[in-house]
Amino acid sequence: MTATLSWIDEITMTELERNPYPVYERLRAEAPLAYVPVLGSFVATTADLCRTIANSPDFEGIITKAGGRTFGHPAVIGVNGEIHRDLRSKVDPALQPSEVDRWVDGLVRPIARRYVEQFENDGKADLVSQYCEPVSVRALGDLLGLNDVSSDTLRDWFHRLSNSFTNAGVDADGEFTNPEGFVQGDEAKAEIRAVVDPLIDKWTVEPDDSAISHWLHDGMPEGQVRDREYIYPTLFVYLLGAMQEPGHGMASTLVGLFTRPEQLEAVIDEPALIPRAISEGMRWTSPIWSATARISTKDVTLGDVFLPEGSVVLLSYGSANHDTAVYDAPSDYDMTRPPLPHLAFGSGNHACAGIYFANHVCRIGLEELFEAIPNLERDSGADVEFWGWGFRGPTPLRATWEV
Template identity: 70%
Template sequence: MTATVPSWIAEVTIEELENDPYPFYARLREEAPLAYVPALGCWVASTKEMCRRIAGSDDTDFEGVITPAGRRTFGDPAVLDANGAQHDELRAMVDPGLQPSEVDRYVEGLARPIARRYLEAFEQDGEADLVAQYCEPVSVRSLGDLLGLHEVSSDKLREWFHKLSVSFTNAAVDADGNFANPRGFDPGDEAKAEIREICDPLLDRWTTEPNDSALSHWLHDGMPAGQVRDREVIYPNLFVFLLGAMQEPGHAMASTVAGLFTRPDQLERVVDDPSLIRRAISEGVRWTAPIWSAVARRNKQDMTIDGVHLPAGSVVMMSYGSANHDEHDYGAPSRYDLDRASIPHLAFGAGKHACAGIYFATEVVRIGLEELFEAIPNIERDDRYEVDFWGWGFRGPRELRVKWGV
């Protein structure tokens, strides 16, 4: 199969994709919208139309699956890797607390005090790294408190996210299909062991003393009287949340601000009119999708798509970050533009396996930006530092240095 892969596809490396995936994926969209990429050990769907076709198909053609590195990181059963009745059961476990009506009930009281607390720590300093001091802490603290992990520090939550991310994106394979860097999973394994050590006593407590935390609901909801859900079902999905759900709001917030910095006139409009923040977020996650290329599908039978033969059991990675730059839908897609025509993007996925936390993530980002722009309306990028984006699986700025007059 790989013998027919064009040389320019076969030569790409994980390091290149982590630093800047856009040139490679732009060429894929033009020449090979569905292509086997040896460095990833899977097929890649790069256009919006191809991602929609595969991600939105029913279970008779494609099923949800995570990449081998994802399965190695999360374990089984993870909601991203489940299908049919098992997927329905796992979504029934995690979805209720993330429905818009339920999020509206608690999100203001949850996220706004957190945002204010972090802002108060640096708003008189005149400078900050927004990623480390605000975006990521607000994101992880909001999700951590929702889950019931109040006793876990924000720094520890951020550490867990980054270690799991290293593991999840350790996708490089050798010519035999084996992981090229087996030790790359060590950070994720360390994080998972620590998560279990800290969470086991909490789950013990909530087994007999349930509360309104998400993890307590995961234990009890939908279970027969007197029974709780097995922890080997809870933990793989907790790992999913501590990676994907924990990074989404933080990276979405940072990318939105970074995008607005490229358009100072649009930043000024958003600061002056907070009602534009939702539009700014939508363009921010289109411009740089937080979950850039981290979910996949697997076909159940041999098929041919647009002349490309896809053997049964092929893993196809949905490159939503590439789809959101598809030139067929977006003019000048690499440009952040608040006034861009409202065309649906794929930042949060598509089909049955679309992100469960779309509304929660967006509301946390909205609240975070409302508080930021109200407290520091004269914020600007500190041009002594570059904005360094990183990642092909999950993508966002490594840091975002800002300054303002005080």
């Protein structure tokens, strides 16, 4: 373990959850690859380091300690080799662009219309809880085959799984400082199993076109299915990361556009600009802010930092997307900035499988919202607060409009 600067030893989980940007700005300037005691691992904070490590043959994917405690094994984000290839082979086909193009509009647009119709005549709404999150979870829930699970239940599941996954604080001995913080995740998983187990029983003998049914059957010998214990950790990954990412990406894009009224007006007038607005929103506040990790497969030296074999490095993509070596004034939302690549969806062979799907959920959601309420404004009487370090988004986002 390398020596740390004294201020790094004082970093707390509370300040990271409330606002990680000041800490990570200082890390980028003073120690872009540093061991952070409260996280019990090294942290990469610049775009160059995150991209280098994510694509290096000297590192493999690994799930964070708190993530492993939450999801179990083998979760797709924390395995390598043949298991990783098999898990990706069951989740990737339905998320390929050509496949998503075939059904995404028919899936997402009716969902978005249904939710916006519930409040469009009210003149006010919390866009996170009433629109962005429900559209996000309903779209993926229906894709997975969880059509009969309410959107409120899906939202509750991903919030509790998120709180568990990001309960990452450890003491000097590497023990969790708040072991009780995993209880809510355990309870959510028990509820998920109670709902999904009967569905797996059904899909085992009566497969259909739902994603989970395909996970069970695709690529398996005749008469065999994948074991549910093999599938569940990756399902938990989806019910957290994939459930929250489009909704929080959409919400962050709205917050960003509210800071630039002229850009909001331009997007409403010309919906073809929405994908560019979303890309900047994902960069500006990355929904998966610092939830992925790699482990060194041999001794590695990056810059002046020596990483012994087996060193875990958190890839802080939210920090990388604010790297001043890449972006001018990165803390500002500006959809007119040059369209440089960002790392909101990760990089390398563990990059997010749902990039194309998530972007289209966001696009369709904003299209329907702006079509129904073109005079949307942020409620100036309510502050916008963001929360989270592993996963980050606004909570809530109150808006008003003339009816």
